[in-house]
Amino acid sequence: xxxxxxxxxxxxxxxxxxxxxxxxxxxxxxxxxxxxxxxxxxxxxxxxxxxxxxxxxxxxxxxxxxxxxxxxxxxxxxxxxxxxxxxxxxxxxxxxxxxxxxxxxxxxxxxxxxxxxxxxxxxxxxxxxxxxxxxxxxxxxxxxxxxxxxxxxxxxxxxxxxxxxxxxxxxxxxxxxxxxxxxxxxxxxxxxxxxxxxxxxxxxxxxxxxxxxxxxxxxxxxxxxxxxxxxxxxxxxxxxxxxxxxxxxxxxxxxxxxxxxxxxxxxxxxxxxxxxxxxxxxxxxxxxxxxxxxxxxxxxxxxxxxxxxxxxxxxx
Numbered sequence: 001x002x003x004x005x006x007x008x009x010x011x012x013x014x015x016x017x018x019x020x021x022x023x024x025x026x027x028x029x030x031x032x033x034x035x036x037x038x039x040x041x042x043x044x045x046x047x048x049x050x051x052x053x054x055x056x057x058x059x060x061x062x063x064x065x066x067x068x069x070x071x072x073x074x075x076x077x078x079x080x081x082x083x084x085x086x087x088x089x090x091x092x093x094x095x096x097x098x099x100x101x102x103x104x105x106x107x108x109x110x111x112x113x114x115x116x117x118x119x120x121x122x123x124x125x126x127x128x129x130x131x132x133x134x135x136x137x138x139x140x141x142x143x144x145x146x147x148x149x150x151x152x153x154x155x156x157x158x159x160x161x162x163x164x165x166x167x168x169x170x171x172x173x174x175x176x177x178x179x180x181x182x183x184x185x186x187x188x189x190x191x192x193x194x195x196x197x198x199x200x201x202x203x204x205x206x207x208x209x210x211x212x213x214x215x216x217x218x219x220x221x222x223x224x225x226x227x228x229x230x231x232x233x234x235x236x237x238x239x240x241x242x243x244x245x246x247x248x249x250x251x252x253x254x255x256x257x258x259x260x261x262x263x264x265x266x267x268x269x270x271x272x273x274x275x276x277x278x279x280x281x282x283x284x285x286x287x288x289x290x291x292x293x294x295x296x297x298x299x300x301x302x303x304x305x306x307x308x309x310x311x312x313x314x315x316x
Contacts, residue, residue, distance in 0.1 A: 001028060001029065001030045001031070001072070001083075001084050002033065003030060003031065003032055003035070003039055003085065003087075004034075004062070004065070004068070005036060005037050005039060007035070007037040007038040009087040009088075009200065009202075010042050010043065010086045010087075011046075012089045013084055013085070013086050013087070014028065014042075014043075014046050016090035016197075017053075018050065019090075020090070020093060020095065021097060023097070024100065026096060028053055028055065029056075029076050030043050030047075030055070030057065030072070030086075031075075032056055032057065032058050032059065033059050033062050033068045034058075034060065043058075044056065044058075057071060057075055059071075065175070066172065066173065066174070066175055067170075070165060070169075070175070074162065076159060079159055080099075080103065080156050081159050082095075082157075083152050083153060083156075083176070084152075085152060088152070088153040088197060089153075089197065090153070090196060090198075091198055092196035092197075095197065099112050099156040102190055103190070106188075108138075108187055109138070109190040110184065110186045110187030111155060111180065111183045111187070112191065112192060113149075113151065113155050113156075113189065113191060113192070114131070114191070114192040114194050114196050115129050115133075115194075116131055116153060116195060116196070116199045117129060117195055117197070118201065119201070120201045120202075121200055122203075130199065131150055133149070133191040133193070137190060138189070138191070139184075139188060139191070141181065141184040141230075143189070144180050144189060145226070145237055145241060146241060150189065154196070155176075160182075160186060166182070168225035168229065169182070172221060172222055173210075173214070174218055177222070178222060181226065213249065213252045213253060213256060216248055216249040217249065220245050220265070220268075223238050223245060224242060226238050227239065227242065236273075239272050239273040240277070240278060242268075242273065243270075243272040243273035243276045243279065246265045246272060247283070247284050247287060249265045250262045250263075250266040250268075250288075250291060253265060254291055259291060262287075262290075263292060266288040266291050267288065269287075
C-alpha cells in the first residue's frame, strides 16, 4: 500500500486489509511518502495497534509515487503481493484467500485480478463496475501490451521482483500497467469474476489530476522502452501501440499550440508503424500536414479539446 495525503481515506484502506480472513499469514507494508496532512499519524496509529501485521515505511522526505512504490514492493516478504493504494479499499473478507488459492491452482498464471466498483468521491456520478472481463478467463502478454485491463486494487502478483526492476521502470511516471507487463512475461493474467474492491475517483487522485499530454508522453515512453526490453516477436504489436499513442499525443500537442512537439510525434507515429490498422495512414498524414502548417486564430479554439472534469478519471 502506497499513500500520500490520503488522510480522509487511509483508515478505510487499512481496515480492508485487517478484515481479511486467511489460513496463511499476511503483512501490510505501507509506504507513507511524507504526507503534508494527517496520513502519517493514522499509519503510525495502526502500526502501534497491530505491530504484528502493519509494517510502515516512513520516508523522511517525499520521493514520489514510483520510488515509493518500488521501495514498498521490495520490502514485501511474502510469496504474493497484493496492491491497494491508500485511496482505494477492499470490500470482501475472502479476497486474498480466493486470489491466493487461484494462483496456487493455476501455476501457469503469474497474477490475477477481478472487477471492482468505481465510484466518485463527490457523489456526482453513479458507481459503475470496471475491470470485468468479457470473453475469457486468462490473458496473455499480447493482451496486456495493448490494454491496461486490470484495476490496480484488484491485482495479486507472484513476488518475482524481490531484487531489482528494469532501469526504464524507475523512470516511468506510473507503475501499475508496466508492472502487469513485467509479470505477464512470466505467466498469464487470470480473472476471477467477483467484485471484491472499490476504486475511488477524487480531485486529489494522482492520475486524474495530470494533463492528457503528460499521460500520453508516459505511454509513448513505455512503448519505446518495451520495444528494447521484450523479445523481438512482440515488436510489431508494440510499434503499433506506440504509433497509436504518438498520433494521439500529436493531436493533443497541436491543440495546446505545442506545434514542434505535434510535428515530432506525427512523424514518430508514421515511421514507427506506417501501416497501422488501428490508425489509418491518411489520418496520420493529415495530422502531420496540420502540424507543418498549423491553423491560427479562432481555429485553435475549435481544435482545443475540452477541459477534463476536476473529479474525473482519464482512461488509458
